[in-house]
Amino acid sequence: MRAIREGFEALARGLSSGDTSHLAEMHVMTSGLKVLVSTTAIQDLETVRRSMGGGTGAARLPVWGGYQRRYEGENFVLDQQVLRAALKTFRALIRLVADQPSLFSTTPPRAAASLSPSSYYLRLLLDKQLVRPELGPDSWTHPATAILLLEWCAALLLHEATQTLAAPEGTATQRISRAVTEVFVAARVGEMIGGLSKTLKQREAALVEKVYILYLLTTIESALVDLLSFGLFRAMPTSDPPRSRDPTRALRLAIATLCGELLPQAVGLSDAFGFSDWELDSALGVYDGNVYETLWARAQEEPLNQTEVTEAYEASIRPMLLRGQSMAATKPKL
Numbered sequence: 046m047r048a049i050r051e052g053f054e055a056l057a058r059g060l061s062s063g064d065t066s067h068l069a070e071m072h073v074m075t076s077g078l079k080v081l082v083s084t085t086a087i088q089d090l091e092t093v094r095r096s097m098g099g100g101t102g103a104a105r106l107p108v109w110g111g112y113q114r115r116y117e118g119e120n121f122v123l124d125q126q127v128l129r130a131a132l133k134t135f136r137a138l139i140r141l142v143a144d145q146p147s148l149f150s151t152t153p154p155r156a157a158a159s160l161s162p163s164s165y166y167l168r169l170l171l172d173k174q175l176v177r178p179e180l181g182p183d184s185w186t187h188p189a190t191a192i193l194l195l196e197w198c199a200a201l202l203l204h205e206a207t208q209t210l211a212a213p214e215g216t217a218t219q220r221i222s223r224a225v226t227e228v229f230v231a232a233r234v235g236e237m238i239g240g241l242s243k244t245l246k247q248r249e250a251a252l253v254e255k256v257y258i259l260y261l262l263t264t265i266e267s268a269l270v271d272l273l274s275f276g277l278f279r280a281m282p283t284s285d286p287p288r289s290r291d292p293t294r295a296l297r298l299a300i301a302t303l304c305g306e307l308l309p310q311a312v313g314l315s316d317a318f319g320f321s322d323w324e325l326d327s328a329l330g331v332y333d334g335n336v337y338e339t340l341w342a343r344a345q346e347e348p349l350n351q352t353e354v355t356e357a358y359e360a361s362i363r364p365m366l367l368r369g370q371s372m373a374a375t376k377p378k379l
Contacts, residue, residue, distance in 0.1 A: 047233075048162065048233050049074065049075070049078070052067065052070070052071050052074065053071065055067050056068060056071050069130065070161045070162075070163060072126070072130075073126070073127055073130040073131075073163050074162075074163050074229065076123040076126045076127050077123070077127045077163070077222055077223075077225060077226030077229065078226060078229075078230075079123055080123050080124060080127075080222060080223070080226070081223060081226045081227065081230070121218070121219070123222070124218045124219050124222035124223075125218055125222075127221070127222040127225055127226065128206070128217075128218050128221050128222055128225075130163075131164065131203050131221065131225055132203070132206070132207065134160075134161075134164045134167065135167060135170075135203055135204075135207060136207075138167060138170075138171065142171075157171060157172070162229060162232065163225065163229050164225075165196075165232065166195075166196040166197075166199045166200050166225070166228045167200060167203070169196055169197060169200040170200050170204060177197055177276075177277060178190050178193050178194055178197070178277075180194075180277075180278065180279065180292075180295070181295070182295045182298075182299075184295075185258075185262055185295065185296055185299035186258070186299070188234070188235050188238050188254075188257065188258055188261055189235065191231070191258070191261035191262060191264075191265055192228075192231045192232060192234075192235050192261065194265060194272065194277060195224070195227055195228050195231045195261075195264065195265065195268065196228050196231075196232075197275070197277055198224055198228075198268055198271050198272050198275065198277065199221070199224040199225050199227070199228045201271075201275045201277075202217075202220060202221050202224050202271055202275075203221055203225070205217075205275075206221055220271060224268065224271065227264055227268070230264075231261055231264060234257050234260060234261060237257060238254050238257050238258075241253055241254055252307075252310055252314075255303055255306060255307055256307065256314065258303065259300065259303045259304070259307065262296060262299055262300050262303065263300060265296060266293075266296060266297065266300065269293055273292070273293075278292040278293055279292055315330070316330075328340045328343055
C-alpha cells in the first residue's frame with residue numbers, strides 16, 4: 046500500500062535525524078493491518094475453496110495463507126495495542142479541547158488538521174455540527190458515504206469504550222481494533238478511487254471503481270452489528286414490492302447488483318491479480334492458456350496411469366469380472 050510505503054520512508058528520514066515522532070503512528074498502522082489482512086485473507090481463501098468445489102481448487106493458496114499467518118505472528122496483543130493508541134489519541138484531544146477551545150470553534154475544527162491518517166475519524170467527535178449520513182438506495186453508489194459510515198462506526202465504538210472502561214465488553218478490543226483499521230483502509234481506497242482517472246482509461250477506471258466500492262460495501266456489511274447498535278441504519282420503507290422492514294436491504298441489494306455487473310469481467314479481474322501457476326496449482330487459468338494440454342500432462346503424472354494396465358486391475362477388478370461372467374453363463378434350473 047502506497048500510504049504504508051510513504052509512512053516508512055518518512056519514518057526512516059526522521060530516524061536518521063533523531064526524530065521518532067512517526068514511530069507510534071507506524072506501529073499502530075502496521076499492528077492493525079497485520080490483524081486485519083491475516084484474518085481477512087484466511088476467511089476469503091475459504092470462500093475461494095468453497096466456490097471452487099470445496100475439495101480442490103487453488104490448493105496451495107490456503108496452505109500458504111495459513112503458514113504465513115503463523116510466521117507473521119498476528120495475535121490479540123496487537124488488537125490491544127491498536128485500542129491503547131486510539132484511547133491515548135482520544136484523551137489527548139479531550140485535553141486539547143480544555144486547554145485550547147479556540148481550535149474547536151471553527152467548522153470544521155482546526156484541530157482536525159493535526160490528526161494522523163489512522164485517527165482522522167476522531168474529527169467526527171469534535172465537530173458538533175456534523176450529522177450522520179442519510180441513507181437511501183442511492184447512497185451505496187457513492188464511496189464517500191460508505192467511508193463516512195465506517196468512520197462514524199469507529200468513532201462511536203471508541204467513544205463507547207471510553208464511557209464504559211469500568212465494565213468493558215469481552216470483544217470490544219477486537220471490534221474497535223478492526224473498525225479503526227478498516228477506516229484507515231477505506232480512506233485509502235477512497236483516495237485510490239479519486240486517482241483512477243489519472244492512471245486508467247475510462248472503461249477500466251469504471252470497472253476498478255466498482256471493485257473498490259464492492260470492497261467498501263462488504264466491509265460495511267461485516268460491521269452491521271455495530272452500525273445497527275448505534276442507530277446508523279434507519280428503516281426506510283420502499284414503495285415497490287416486495288416491502289421490507291429490513292433497514293439493510295438496500296445495502297445488500299447494492300452488493301448483489303455490483304456482483305452481477307462484475308461477473309462478466311471475473312476472468313479478467315482474476316488475471317489482473319497476477320497469481321502464478323504455482324499458487325493456483327490448477328490446469329485452469331494457466332499462464333500460457335494451454336488448458337487441455339495441461340490437463341493431459343497432469344493425467345499422465347497420476348500413479349494409476351503409469352502403466353497400461355494397473356496392478357489393481359489384475360489383483361482386484363479382473364477376478365470380479367471373471368466371477369461375474371461365470372455366474373452369468375450358468376444356466377438357470379427352471
